[in-house]
Amino acid sequence: MERILSFTRISFIFLTFLVFVSCSGTKAYVVTPEPTLEQQTAISNELCLRKFLLVFGKRPCVYFKAERDNSTGSVQYFLLYEIGTFDVDLPIGVSLKLGETWYNLKRTNTDYSDTIVISSAISPEIIPKLGESQTIGISYTNRKETFNYYLSSGQTASFQSNLSKLIRTIESEPKLNIGKK
Secondary structure: OHHHHHHHHHHHHHHHHHHHHHHOOOOOOOEEEEOOOOEEEEEOOOEEOOOOOHHHOOOOEEEEEEEEEOOOOOEEEEEEEEEOOOOOOOEEEEEEEEOOEEEEOEEEEEEEOOOEEEEEEEOOOHHHHHHHOOOEEEEEEEOOOEEEEEOOHHHHHHHHHHHHHHHHHHHHOOOOOOOOO
16 A cells, blocks of 8 residues: 555656646747857747637747857847748748838748748848837738738837847857867
């Protein structure tokens, strides 16, 4: 009887540990050192542009990614546009409207996994404009059609906050010490 009680205690402790470990992390604002690539990567929270009923999902969503080259210290920022459903037409790219001006972002990668994620580079001259703009629009284009989304004032504030938190996060990380053999 004592063995069963002991086994039950050990099982409970192990289960509690697994629950604690699996529920303690989020992917937002976590800096991932990548020593083999000699870079650090950070990803912001996502901002969903359109919401349906909870059953049908809330895509498309956008979020920011920053990559810092550890050898030079230079940082490149990306806007990631995630499509919730599989798009049968080839994606062309993403554009940002800041105030009254449209900026075409250079597409750097398209990830075809369970959802399509388009990575677009944000040039350094756009970043200050993105933080100051009162109205922001996001446009996604594939070969068939274009989808335009205009952010509400709350979404604009959240979008700008995500970028500023990401910039602070990536700039506050210490340089990696990479030991090469």
